[in-house]
Amino acid sequence: MSAPLLSVRGLRKEFAVGGLFSGGRGRVVAVDDVSFDLEAGETLGLVGESGCGKSTTGRLILRLVEPTAGSVRLRGQELSGLKPHAMISHRRDMQLIFQDPYSSLNPSMMVREIIGEPLQVHGVDTTPGIDRRVAELLALVGLGPQHMRRFPHEFSGGQRQRIGIARALALEPRLIICDEPVSALDVSVQAQTLNLLRRLQAQTGVGLLFISHDLMAVRYIAQRVAVMYLGRLVETAPTTVLFDAPLHPYTRALLDAVPAPEHGAAPRPLLEGELPSPLAPPSGCHFHPRCPFATARCAAEAPAVVEAAPGHGVACHHATTLPAWPGLSPALTHPVEPRLARLLARFHA
Ligand SMILES: Nc1ncnc2c1ncn2[C@@H]1O[C@H](COP(=O)(O)OP(=O)(O)OP(=O)(O)O)[C@@H](O)[C@H]1O
Numbered sequence: 001m002s003a004p005l006l007s008v009r010g011l012r013k014e015f016a017v018g019g020l021f022s023g024g025r026g027r028v029v030a031v032d033d034v035s036f037d038l039e040a041g042e043t044l045g046l047v048g049e050s051g052c053g054k055s056t057t058g059r060l061i062l063r064l065v066e067p068t069a070g071s072v073r074l075r076g077q078e079l080s081g082l083k084p085h086a087m088i089s090h091r092r093d094m095q096l097i098f099q100d101p102y103s104s105l106n107p108s109m110m111v112r113e114i115i116g117e118p119l120q121v122h123g124v125d126t127t128p129g130i131d132r133r134v135a136e137l138l139a140l141v142g143l144g145p146q147h148m149r150r151f152p153h154e155f156s157g158g159q160r161q162r163i164g165i166a167r168a169l170a171l172e173p174r175l176i177i178c179d180e181p182v183s184a185l186d187v188s189v190q191a192q193t194l195n196l197l198r199r200l201q202a203q204t205g206v207g208l209l210f211i212s213h214d215l216m217a218v219r220y221i222a223q224r225v226a227v228m229y230l231g232r233l234v235e236t237a238p239t240t241v242l243f244d245a246p247l248h249p250y251t252r253a254l255l256d257a258v259p260a261p262e263h264g265a266a267p268r269p270l271l272e273g274e275l276p277s278p279l280a281p282p283s284g285c286h287f288h289p290r291c292p293f294a295t296a297r298c299a300a301e302a303p304a305v306v307e308a309a310p311g312h313g314v315a316c317h318h319a320t321t322l323p324a325w326p327g328l329s330p331a332l333t334h335p336v337e338p339r340l341a342r343l344l345a346r347f348h349a
C-alpha cells in the first residue's frame, strides 16, 4: 500500500510564554500528541473552540513553526528536521489559504504579481508567458483576465478569497491547508467558496485540511472530521458518523452548541463552564471539569485514543457506556440546512 498523502504522528508544540502579568515564565502545550492521516483527494475537517491548537497544527505541518516533537510525512517522506534548503521542494507541494482574504494579499501588488509571484520564486517554466498562466488560474476560480491588473482593494471579500485560492493553486500543490477560509465571508459567498474548493479538489485531486469552527461548513465539505480540545484530538470519524453518532461528550456539546439564530431556536444546553486556560490545563482528560459524565478516573488519567469502529477514534474512558446520542437539534437538521443547501445549489461555482 502506498503512503498516505499526509501522515502526522505524535505532533507536539510547546510555546514558552510569560511576562509581567503571568507571574513569570510558563508553557503552553498548543498541540499535544496529535496523529492523523490525510489521503490525496480527501478533505479532513479540523474543528474545536478558539485557542485549541488548530492553526498551530496547520503551521506545524507547513513547518512555519518548528515542532517540539513528532513526525510529519508527506507522501512517506519525513519533513521534521529537514534543513530549510531541503524543505524548498516540499514547500511547493503544500500551500495555505488564510481566513482573512484582505490582509493575506499584499495591497500594493496587482493580481498578476500576487498570483505570478510563487511561480517566479520557485522558478517554474511559464512558457508561453506568465500572463497566460495567471489567466488560466484566474479562470479556474471564476475570475477573468481583466482582473489581472487590479489591486486587492478593488475586489469584494469573496473575490479576494478566490484570488488567494488561485495563488495557492499556482504551484499545483498536493496539499492545501485552509485555515478558516470562509469564516470572514457572508453565507452566500461561503457557499460559493465551498463549492469552488470542492470543484477544484475534484479537478486536481488535492488533499485539503479544512480548519474551521463552523461545523456546518465542515459537514458540507469534509469526508472526515477531527475534533480538537486544548491541544489534543478527542475524536476523529467519517463526517456522517461524527454528525449522526458522535461519541465524545465534547463533540456532542459542540454539535449541541451550533447556533441557529435566524430561526429563533435556542441551542441545547451549552458547554458548562469556561474553556480552561491552556497555561494550566485540567489533569487527566482535559475536558473532565466540563463533562457531565466525568468520574474520578477522568481527572486522574488521560484517555488514549481507541478505535470505537474502523476509522472512528475516540479518547474517552466512557465512550462505550455513554447514553445514545439524541441526534442533532431539529433546528439544525431542518430550517438551517435546507437554506444552506438551497444556496449551495443556486451558486454553482
Ligand atoms: N507564537 C505563539 N506563542 C505563544 N503561544 C502561542 C503562539 N501561537 C499560538 N499560541 C497559543 O497556542 C494555543 C493554540 O493557538 P492556535 O492559534 O493554534 O488556536 P486555534 O485553534 O487556531 O484558535 P482560533 O480558533 O482562535 O484561530 C493558544 O493558547 C495560543 O495562545
Ligand SMILES: [Mg+2]
Binding pocket: 054, 055, 056, 179
Ligand atoms: Mg486559528
